[in-house]
Amino acid sequence: MTPMIPETPCRDPRVSLRHEWLDTNGIGGYASSTILHCNTRKYHGLLVAALSEPAGRFTLLSKFEDTLITRKGDIALSCNQYPGVMHPDGYRHLHEFRLEEGPVSIYQAEGYTLTKSILMVQGENTVLVRYSLTTGKSPVTLRINPLLAFRRHHELKREDAYLRPTPSPVFQGFLIQPYQGLPVLFIQTSRKPAFQTAPDWYRNFEYSAEAERGYDHHEDCFCPGRLEIRLSPGEKVIVSASLTEQSDLTGAWEKEMILRKSHAHSAEAVALAAGGNDFTAPLPALIRSGRHFPIRTPGSGRATIIAGYPWFDDWGRDTLISLPGLTFYSGRPELGAEILKAVAPHERDGLIPNCFAADPAQHAYNSVDASLLYFWAVQQFLDCTGDRAMVRVHLWPVLKRILAKFMAGTRFETYMTSDGLLHAGNRHTQLTWMDATSHGEPVTPRHGFAVDLNALWYNAIRFADEFAGSLGETPPWPPDLAARIQKAFRKTFWMRKEGYLGDSCSDGTLDRSIRPNQIFAVSLPFSPLTKAQQKQVVEVVRRELFTPFGLRTLAPSDPAYRGRYEGDQPTRDAAYHQGTVWPWLLGPFGEAVLRVANDKKAAARELAGALRPLLEYSLTGPGLINVPEIFDGDAPQRPNGCTAQAWSSAELIRLFTLCARTISD
Numbered sequence: 001m002t003p004m005i006p007e008t009p010c011r012d013p014r015v016s017l018r019h020e021w022l023d024t025n026g027i028g029g030y031a032s033s034t035i036l037h038c039n040t041r042k043y044h045g046l047l048v049a050a051l052s053e054p055a056g057r058f059t060l061l062s063k064f065e066d067t068l069i070t071r072k073g074d075i076a077l078s079c080n081q082y083p084g085v086m087h088p089d090g091y092r093h094l095h096e097f098r099l100e101e102g103p104v105s106i107y108q109a110e111g112y113t114l115t116k117s118i119l120m121v122q123g124e125n126t127v128l129v130r131y132s133l134t135t136g137k138s139p140v141t142l143r144i145n146p147l148l149a150f151r152r153h154h155e156l157k158r159e160d161a162y163l164r165p166t167p168s169p170v171f172q173g174f175l176i177q178p179y180q181g182l183p184v185l186f187i188q189t190s191r192k193p194a195f196q197t198a199p200d201w202y203r204n205f206e207y208s209a210e211a212e213r214g215y216d217h218h219e220d221c222f223c224p225g226r227l228e229i230r231l232s233p234g235e236k237v238i239v240s241a242s243l244t245e246q247s248d249l250t251g252a253w254e255k256e257m258i259l260r261k262s263h264a265h266s267a268e269a270v271a272l273a274a275g276g277n278d279f280t281a282p283l284p285a286l287i288r289s290g291r292h293f294p295i296r297t298p299g300s301g302r303a304t305i306i307a308g309y310p311w312f313d314d315w316g317r318d319t320l321i322s323l324p325g326l327t328f329y330s331g332r333p334e335l336g337a338e339i340l341k342a343v344a345p346h347e348r349d350g351l352i353p354n355c356f357a358a359d360p361a362q363h364a365y366n367s368v369d370a371s372l373l374y375f376w377a378v379q380q381f382l383d384c385t386g387d388r389a390m391v392r393v394h395l396w397p398v399l400k401r402i403l404a405k406f407m408a409g410t411r412f413e414t415y416m417t418s419d420g421l422l423h424a425g426n427r428h429t430q431l432t433w434m435d436a437t438s439h440g441e442p443v444t445p446r447h448g449f450a451v452d453l454n455a456l457w458y459n460a461i462r463f464a465d466e467f468a469g470s471l472g473e474t475p476p477w478p479p480d481l482a483a484r485i486q487k488a489f490r491k492t493f494w495m496r497k498e499g500y501l502g503d504s505c506s507d508g509t510l511d512r513s514i515r516p517n518q519i520f521a522v523s524l525p526f527s528p529l530t531k532a533q534q535k536q537v538v539e540v541v542r543r544e545l546f547t548p549f550g551l552r553t554l555a556p557s558d559p560a561y562r563g564r565y566e567g568d569q570p571t572r573d574a575a576y577h578q579g580t581v582w583p584w585l586l587g588p589f590g591e592a593v594l595r596v597a598n599d600k601k602a603a604a605r606e607l608a609g610a611l612r613p614l615l616e617y618s619l620t621g622p623g624l625i626n627v628p629e630i631f632d633g634d635a636p637q638r639p640n641g642c643t644a645q646a647w648s649s650a651e652l653i654r655l656f657t658l659c660a661r662t663i664s665d
Contacts, residue, residue, distance in 0.1 A: 010035065010094040013079075013086060017208065021103040022309055022626055022644050023127075024292040025050070025120040028057060030309055031127050035097040036090065037105065038079045039063060040209040042156050042219065043310035045149065046118075047241045049125035051183065052299030055358035057153040060185055061146060061241045062221045064129060065202075068114060069141035069228075075109045077116065081206040083218075099625065101260040112136040119256045123296075125183075126242035128253050136233040143228050144239060146187050147202055147221035150178045154311065159220040165199040167224045170245055176224050183243045189229055190238040190249040197225040214568035264288060270331035274657045275664035279608055282615055283660070286653050287330045289618075289625040293646040294326055294335055297358070303338045304356065308629055308642035316343065316352045316370040317433055318647055321584065324380035325650025329657045333385050340381060341390075343374065344398040350405025350414075368414055368424045368431040371402045372456035375463055379525050392471060403464055406457075407477065413447075420485035421449050421492060422457040427506075434517070434553070436576040444577045448506030451493050452517035455524055458485045462526035482526075489528040493518075500540040514544045514555035516585050522595060523588035535596045541589060548613040549631040550648075551585035553577040556633065563634030565641070579633035580640075583614060587651030594662060604659040611655075618652065627652055 009015040016036050024030045028050030033039050039062065047061035067088070068075040076088035095108040102119040113135040119128045131142055151157045167174040173188030174195055203220045210217035229237045238249040246252065264284070271283035293305050297314070305326060307318035319339065327336030346353050346363060352374055354367035378395055382388065406422060409415035412431055414424040425431045425447035432450050436443045461482045468475045478484075493501040493510070501518035502510040519541050521527055522534045529537065544555040554561050554577070562575035590607050597603035617639070618627050627648035629641030 010097055011091055013038075013091055016091065016094070016097075019097070020044075020643050021097075021099065022292060023102050023118060023120045024295075024309070025124060025126070026122045026295055027125070027298050028295045028306060028313075029120065029125050030292075031118060031120055032310055033063065035103075035105070036079055036094060037063060037077075038081060038086070038091070039205065040081065040207050041310065042207055042210055042215075042217075043153055044207075045153070046129070047125065047127045047185075048153050048310070049183070049243060050295075050298045051125075052297075052358065054181065055298075058182065059149045059151060059153045060183070061127070062149045062205075062219075063147050064239070065145040065147055065223075066116075066131075067143045068109075068112065069143055070110060070112065071138060072110060075107070075112065077105075077107055077114070080202075081208060082204055083206055101257055101264075112140065119253065119260075121242075121252060121256055122259060124242065124244070126240060126244070126246070126252070128238055128240050128249065128256070130236055130238045130253060131229075131231070132236040133231045133233055139230060139232040141228050142231055142237065143226055145223050145226045146241070147223055148176070148178060148185070149219070149221055150182055150185075156216055156219045157221060159201045159203065159222075163222055165222070165224060167195075167197060169195070171247065173227070173240075174224070175245070178222065186240070186242050186245050187227070188240050188242075188246050188249065189227060191229050191235075193227045193229045195225060195227050199224055212566075213572075263291060266331055270329075273331075275660040277660055277663050279604070279656055279660035279663060282619060283653065283656055285619055285625050286649060286656070289627075289644075290326045290330055290646075290649045290653055292626070292644060293322060293649070294332070294339070299358070303335060303342050305339065305646050307647075308645040309626075310643065312642060312645075314356045316346075316354050316356065317367050317373060319343070320352070320370060320373040320377045321587075322646040322650035323377050324384070325587070325652070325654035326646065328380055328384035329650075329654045333381070336381060337385070337387070337390055340374075340377060341394045344395060347371070347398050347401060349410045350402045351411060352402075365411065366429075366431065367435075368412065368422075369433060369453055369456060371406070372453065372460050374402065375399060375460040376456065376524065379459075379463055388467075388470065391467070396467065396471075399460075399464065403460065404476070417488075419488035420481055421488045422454055423449055424453060432517075434577040436573045438570045438573045443574055445506070446504040446511075448504055449492060450504045450517065451501050452520045454485070454489055454493070455518075455521040455528060458482065458489060458528045459524040459526045461485060486528040489521075490533075493521075494529070494533060498540075499536040501537060513558055513560075514540060515553060516541060516545050516551040516582075516589070519551070519585070519588050519592050522592035531596070534592070538589075538592050538596050542593075546589065546610075547581050547631070547633075547635075547637055548610055549617070549637045550581040550583035550614070551589055552579050552581050552633045554579045554633075561633065564632050564638075565630060576630075581631040581633055581637055582629075582648075583627055583631070584645070584647035584651045586611065586614070587647075587655050590655040591658060594658060600662050604662040608656070608659050611652075614652070618649075 019035045033044045045059040066077040076090040079090040093107045093109040096106040105116045115132040167176040177184045207217040267284040267287040271280040304314040305319040307315040351365045352370040353363035355364040430442040503515045545552040561579040626644035628639040629645040631637035
């Protein structure tokens with residue numbers, strides 16, 4: 001399926017400025033904007049490069065301000081928001097936008113039709129923009145004014161006196177290094193251009209999405225001059241922005257297109273292998289979109305997963321949750337195995353980093369669930385590949401270290417109690433995925449005994465018992481440990497009268513809030529609950545938390561429920577896990593539904609039908625195949641947060657594959 005935005009919405013900025021596209025380069029860099037190519041976020045940019053030195057992502061090229069110069073006058077292709085006005089008026093000429101191998105914009109005006117296509121080159125900080133004049137009565141001149149930002153992608157640029165404005169000529173273009181310590185940028189074309197140096201600042205761009213989020217939302221960009229290329233009808237030109245000098249832009253474009261078409265064929269084959277039924281129809285588009293997230297980090301080449309675009313980096317928890325859907329269920333098991341192996345050396349005191357840094361000494365070890373999710377990811381790997389030898393050699397040693405450290409006691413007051421349950425944290429910590437803080441304190445304190453941590457803990461012990469047995473090993477813990485954990489789990493969390501699990505227990509007090517964390521006690525390969533209890537949990541979660549876009553993080557009947565994620569940062573943080581809907585939770589929920597169903601085929605069909613609104617949003621909505629981080633808890637569920645979230649896409653891929661396989665069995 002090729003997402004396409006027709007003429008009427010394209011030419012209505014109220015609609016088109018809400019549709020955002022994304023293209024990535026496999027090393028953490030990206031290009032992104034709205035379908036009008038009018039930036040509304042500080043994170044938008046035509047070349048957001050992932051660098052190893054200085055480490056991080058930098059918005060080097062904000063955009064091309066492009067114009068067709070005809071005999072009858074200028075036709076603007078670009079548009080920008082300034083305070084109180086949009087200028088120029090390129091949105092009036094955008095006829096159609098669609099996603100093919102990359103974003104494609106079709107402009108029509110004064111008898112001319114021009115197609116603008118964008119590709120990021122895989123493995124390079126290079127963006128290619130191809131302009132094709134498909135129809136027209138006479139030759140035109142394409143004028144391009146490159147607008148440079150040269151700043152970290154979390155920041156904004158203002159005019160300064162430190163910028164070095166002078167470009168230098170290179171083959172069919174120019175280079176410029178505006179700031180010492182940042183890279184040289186090469187701007188080149190596939191046809192000989194005329195280049196005129198004309199240094200100037202474009203001042204006071206306005207980014208409406210940042211204004212809505214309560215952030216500074218104005219920026220100045222620097223233009224070193226303008227490129228002009230003569231085009232006759234039927235001709236095309238490729239313009240590149242790169243950190244390396246280019247010699248064959250046409251060849252680079254063709255090579256990237258071949259690679260992307262190969263990816264498309266692979267996605268089709270994976271979907272067909274999943275069953276070739278109605279459930280597999282959306283899988284190729286979702287799998288292709290999922291390729292945005294696995295990357296190799298600049299410099300080290302470490303295989304990992306970007307948690308989300310445009311502002312997240314690689315996070316341990318997000319990587320492990322996303323890994324099965326983006327690799328094992330997407331026809332890339334070798335990559336998934338490599339990522340699992342790449343995580344292992346970074347374990348410290350039984351903990352997997354919550355946030356990875358370019359310098360391993362700077363990793364953030366403030367997560368407990370990431371270590372236990374490592375076991376789940378390994379289980380998913382074994383289910384999909386059966387490669388026990390890889391696990392035995394590369395992963396089993398670190399899995400045993402994690403269990404030993406947790407049993408003996410490690411950081412953040414993490415330890416196993418005499419009844420086998422796992423304790424973690426105090427009132428000042430946030431060690432699970434519900435980790436938002438507001439004014440320095442956790443919004444959802446879950447210290448002590450968290451239901452999801454202990455479900456994961458039980459699952460990890462059961463898996464370790466089984467795997468050790470298959471190797472002929474005797475685990476260094478009592479053989480009845482899993483049974484003790486199961487008994488204590490039910491005693492601590494199960495509320496017989498209410499028929500669901502409490503969320504956390506601290507200082508002997510059980511938090512009786514209805515939250516989605518209890519679903520893991522059903523969805524994981526090993527459940528500490530009886531079959532009857534599992535069914536009750538699924539029904540409560542379905543009744544109180546399920547929406548077609550994901551699970552609410554708190555029941556609407558709770559006084560602490562917040563149905564809208566909006567306002568400034570502290571206000572949004574206070575709502576983050578207090579009712580906001582998270583699409584990734586559909587993975588464990590759907591798996592739990594299938595597990596307890598008497599008629600699994602009927603349950604799979606019902607799930608797919610219930611999720612159609614999210615699927616339609618993902619394929620044709622503002623995200624343009626990307627699944628966002630969150631939605632509002634209240635209807636209509638507005639999308640919010642990160643525009644393309646790894647675990648949202650990954651769990652949708654995994655769930656639809658599970659449904660497809662269930663129907664085919």
